[in-house]
Every structure is written in C-alpha cells, then in structure tokens.
Amino acid sequence: MALRLGDEAPNFTAETTQGTINFHEWLGDGWGILFSHPKDFTPVCTTELGAMAKLTEDFKKRNVKVLAISVDGLEAHKGWINDINETQNCSLSYPLIADPEKKVANLYDMIHPNALDNMTVRSVFVIGADKKIKLTLTYPASTGRNFDEILRVVDSLQLTAKYQVATPVNWKDGEDCIIVPAVKDEDVPSKFPKGHRVVKPYLRFTPQPNK
Numbered sequence: 001m002a003l004r005l006g007d008e009a010p011n012f013t014a015e016t017t018q019g020t021i022n023f024h025e026w027l028g029d030g031w032g033i034l035f036s037h038p039k040d041f042t043p044v045c046t047t048e049l050g051a052m053a054k055l056t057e058d059f060k061k062r063n064v065k066v067l068a069i070s071v072d073g074l075e076a077h078k079g080w081i082n083d084i085n086e087t088q089n090c091s092l093s094y095p096l097i098a099d100p101e102k103k104v105a106n107l108y109d110m111i112h113p114n115a116l117d118n119m120t121v122r123s124v125f126v127i128g129a130d131k132k133i134k135l136t137l138t139y140p141a142s143t144g145r146n147f148d149e150i151l152r153v154v155d156s157l158q159l160t161a162k163y164q165v166a167t168p169v170n171w172k173d174g175e176d177c178i179i180v181p182a183v184k185d186e187d188v189p190s191k192f193p194k195g196h197r198v199v200k201p202y203l204r205f206t207p208q209p210n211k
C-alpha cells in the first residue's frame with residue numbers, strides 16, 4: 001500500500017555514494033528529505049540534483065538531511081556527480097543511494113509502471129524528527145520539481161511543529177501565519193505575544209513567531 005502522511009518512514013540499509021547508510025540511524029534526531037530520480041545521466045535529473053546541491057546548506061540550517069536515490073549503480077552515480085558539478089556549477093555533498101535491485105524504490109512505492117517502465121518517478125518524502133512522513137509529492141519524469149517549494153514546506157512544517165501555527169496560501173518566510181483552530185481564543189495572547197488579528201473567529205493571524 002502507498003505510504004501516507006503520518007506513517008512511519010520505512011527504515012532501510014542501502015549503499016550510497018558516501019558509504020552504507022541505515023536510514024533511521026543516519027537521520028538521527030533530525031529531519032530528512034528522500035527524493036527519487038528516474039535515471040542517471042538524464043537531463044532534467046541533472047538540473048534537479050544541481051539545484052538541490054545549492055540548497056543543501058539551507059536545509060542543513062533547518063536540521064534537514066538530504067538523500068537522493070536512483071536505480072542505477074554506484075559507479076554510474078559517481079560519474080554522474082562529476083557531470084552535475086561541472087554542468088550545474090555546484091559541489092554536490094549529499095549521498096545518492098544506488099538501488100539497482102529497486103529495494104528502496106519498491107519500499108517507498110517510487111515505481112509507477114504505467115508511467116515509467118522500470119524507473120522511479122520523481123518522488124519526494126519529507127520526514128520529521130519523529131520519523132513520520134510529513135509530505136509526499138509525485139512528479140512525472142518530464143517535469144523538474146521546485147526545490148524552493150520543498151524548502152518553503154519544511155519552514156511551514158517546522159513552524160507548525162513548534163508554534164501551533166499554519167501557513168496561508170502562497171505564504172513566504174517572514175509573512176503572517178494562521179493560528180491553528182486547536183488554540184482557544186483565551187490562550188491566544190499568551191501563546192502569541194507578538195499580537196494577532198481576527199478576521200473571522202476561525203481565521204486568526206499572528207506575525208511569524210520565530211522572526
């Protein structure tokens with residue numbers, strides 16, 4: 001069955017370009033992103049891995065580790081990383097899982113045979129510090145993902161985890177947040193000392209708590 005939000009991220013041990021990784025041990029107490037690619041030495045994937053390489057520090061600041069996967073082997077991955085660094089002007093520092101037997105790809109239901117024969121589609125899993133799946137996303141092979149959006153979702157998820165706020169449509173870091181319905185009106189002033197405004201009883205805004 002497909003993995004759903006709130007499910008525990010399945011654990012696995014896999015060979016990567018940075019040695020053998022036990023996923024849960026490697027995550028430790030932090031957050032993680034696991035994202036799949038159809039195949040090595042393909043054009044869209046090359047641009048995606050380069051973009052992610054440039055965002056690794058931003059994810060690190062948020063205590064999020066990044067892990068990529070494709071069903072090719074280690075030697076291919078290593079050669080491809082050289083190409084990615086050369087063509088995307090980056091220095092890729094996160095590990096790539098080599099999954100020629102498709103063990104991890106099947107565990108995470110990343111192979112959709114009616115879309116792509118024998119390759120993974122573009123999946124993203126964001127995993128919280130509690131090892132639970134917080135976001136799933138599935139894109140077709142022909143559409144590169146927007147990793148700035150993944151960073152935005154991580155910011156929103158981490159705000160919710162810490163401050164009982166949600167984020168409105170098209171929210172960007174620094175903008176007002178929504179107080180979640182579970183917070184009682186009488187608790188709002190003490191929980192949100194920066195202030196709040198009530199548009200409707202169910203629509204209450206507060207400045208972003210961690211800014």
Ligand code: BEZ
Pocket residue numbers: 038039042043044045046141142
């Ligand atoms: C790509 O990354 O460019 C790609 C991979 C598989 C199928 C189509 C495109």
